[in-house]
Amino acid sequence: MSSPPSVAAVPPRPATRREWWGLAVLVLPTLLLALDMTVLHLAAPHLSADLRPSSSELLWILDIYGFMIAGFLVTMGTLGDRIGRRRLLLAGAFAFGVASVLAALSTSAAMLIATRALLGIAGATLMPSTLSLIRNMFHVERERTVAITVWMTGFIVGSAIGPLVGGALLEYFPWGSVFLLGVPVMLVLLVAGPLLLPEFRDDAAGPLDLPSALLCVGMLLAVIFGIKSVARDGVTLQALAAIVLGLAVGVLFVRRQRRLAQPMFDLGLFANRGFSVSVVAMLLTILALSGTWLMVFQYLQGVLGLSPLDAGIVMLPPALLQVAASMWVPRLARGYPPERLVSAGLLLALPGFVAMMLVGGPASVWLLVGGTSLLGIGVMPMMILGTDLVVGAAPPTKTGAAAATSETATELGMALGIAIIGSVGAAVYRGHMLAELPEGLPPELAASAVDTLGGALGAAELLPGEAGAALLHAAREAFSAALHVNSVIGAAIMLATALIAALFLRRAEAPVPGTPPPAP
Numbered sequence: 001m002s003s004p005p006s007v008a009a010v011p012p013r014p015a016t017r018r019e020w021w022g023l024a025v026l027v028l029p030t031l032l033l034a035l036d037m038t039v040l041h042l043a044a045p046h047l048s049a050d051l052r053p054s055s056s057e058l059l060w061i062l063d064i065y066g067f068m069i070a071g072f073l074v075t076m077g078t079l080g081d082r083i084g085r086r087r088l089l090l091a092g093a094f095a096f097g098v099a100s101v102l103a104a105l106s107t108s109a110a111m112l113i114a115t116r117a118l119l120g121i122a123g124a125t126l127m128p129s130t131l132s133l134i135r136n137m138f139h140v141e142r143e144r145t146v147a148i149t150v151w152m153t154g155f156i157v158g159s160a161i162g163p164l165v166g167g168a169l170l171e172y173f174p175w176g177s178v179f180l181l182g183v184p185v186m187l188v189l190l191v192a193g194p195l196l197l198p199e200f201r202d203d204a205a206g207p208l209d210l211p212s213a214l215l216c217v218g219m220l221l222a223v224i225f226g227i228k229s230v231a232r233d234g235v236t237l238q239a240l241a242a243i244v245l246g247l248a249v250g251v252l253f254v255r256r257q258r259r260l261a262q263p264m265f266d267l268g269l270f271a272n273r274g275f276s277v278s279v280v281a282m283l284l285t286i287l288a289l290s291g292t293w294l295m296v297f298q299y300l301q302g303v304l305g306l307s308p309l310d311a312g313i314v315m316l317p318p319a320l321l322q323v324a325a326s327m328w329v330p331r332l333a334r335g336y337p338p339e340r341l342v343s344a345g346l347l348l349a350l351p352g353f354v355a356m357m358l359v360g361g362p363a364s365v366w367l368l369v370g371g372t373s374l375l376g377i378g379v380m381p382m383m384i385l386g387t388d389l390v391v392g393a394a395p396p397t398k399t400g401a402a403a404a405t406s407e408t409a410t411e412l413g414m415a416l417g418i419a420i421i422g423s424v425g426a427a428v429y430r431g432h433m434l435a436e437l438p439e440g441l442p443p444e445l446a447a448s449a450v451d452t453l454g455g456a457l458g459a460a461e462l463l464p465g466e467a468g469a470a471l472l473h474a475a476r477e478a479f480s481a482a483l484h485v486n487s488v489i490g491a492a493i494m495l496a497t498a499l500i501a502a503l504f505l506r507r508a509e510a511p512v513p514g515t516p517p518p519a520p
Contacts, residue, residue, distance in 0.1 A: 034158025068120025077404025092125025293420025
């Protein structure tokens with residue numbers, strides 16, 4: 001009896017025109033989220049003057065969005081695997097548009113924090129859906145790398161046009177207008193998505209585990225609250241209790257995932273070295289960047305005195321250089337192994353931090369432009385190839401969870417960078433202000449000036465000539481010192497990340513489309 005004929009492996013199907021047009025639709029959410037983050041940094045001085053948030057409230061306005069995204073990404077990624085990734089994407093687009101309108105109408109710092117939290121929950125539906133759809137639409141590895149590069153470029157383009165569009169809006173309209181940018185983008189996505197995007201879901205997936213989702217969110221928020229409290233007020237019983245509670249909840253979350261037959265977060269994905277090392281390296285890269293990057297637009301406006309529009313124009317060349325660099329990553333990846341390309345890029349970013357450490361005086365603008373250019377170019381290999389390794393390491397049925405893990409790493413890195421490094425910078429600012437604060441200031445103006453740069457600028461306007469000039473000089477010197485300290489911390493983290501990539505990505509297996517990761 002003759003043996004059955006062997007079946008040759010079927011090569012992956014190349015993408016068609018519809019997939020590439022669908023990719024253009026998937027870039028829209030990335031463009032929007034970059035716009036939202038960039039214009040908020042521009043609007044920070046304006047909303048500070050209007051809503052008068054404390055330094056703690058201002059940090060929460062900036063980072064609650066990232067916290068909620070990081071907390072809900074895994075839940076939304078697994079939800080997309082169950083109900084359909086396109087359906088979740090469109091539902092999230094609608095919710096994001098509604099939350100954007102509510103944020104624009106905020107009348108207090110508390111209301112803006114709440115609406116930013118809603119934006120974060122809605123944003124958590126967008127990113128894993130887009131990235132998992134790319135994994136299911138592009139099966140050829142080279143095409144998938146190009147698609148992820150285009151997807152990642154949406155962030156850069158959004159960062160490039162965000163300052164220009166946001167700066168123009170802030171010249172003529174209130175700060176709430178910057179949130180309305182998301183409404184037309186979401187309308188386009190809602191119209192074009194059903195026409196160009198296919199639907200994917202895991203029919204064998206079990207029901208969504210609500211207790212796991214609650215444990216995940218509670219773990220993140222408790223730990224971050226404790227870290228922020230330590231950075232602002234020192235080691236207190238309340239801060240330690242929050243951190244311990246968050247870690248305890250994290251232990252319960254991990255144990256629950258190991259017991260469930262269909263876990264919300266598949267811990268087995270971390271058995272793949274390319275997956276696990278890329279996730280850690282991406283988190284550390286964004287953590288190193290965000291603490292410094294947060295201060296650039298505040299420095300341009302608050303210290304150098306540029307208008308929002310002028311600040312956006314100044315930061316346009318670095319964004320354009322970053323776009324050009326991202327287009328070269330797929331080409332370079334064909335001739336160089338990922339660990340060499342990634343570590344070289346991260347080492348290239350180190351002189352960017354050095355430029356930030358030297359900021360001060362008339363050459364500050366050029367140092368900021370050169371520093372941010374090197375930072376943006378240097379991190380692109382890590383972000384593109386790391387995302388490709390993470391998404392490609394997962395089987396097609398787990399792409400939602402894998403994409404959510406990748407986005408959780410970046411969003412959590414950003415949130416931690418703002419919370420930890422940003423809080424360190426705030427402490428440095430307050431220390432310098434307390435030492436250099438001019439004598440004889442009214443108590444309420446002194447407290448406002450010591451709290452934030454925006455408060456100091458507002459207080460200086462209310463003081464007579466020499467007193468106002470002295471306060472303004474002290475605030476600018478204090479903020480420069482905070483930028484220098486944050487840059488030193490970022491450089492140390494970036495160097496450690498480059499070493500991790502060089503040592504451990506070297507032994508990482510390349511992702512094979514359609515194959516599951518090894519069992520733990």
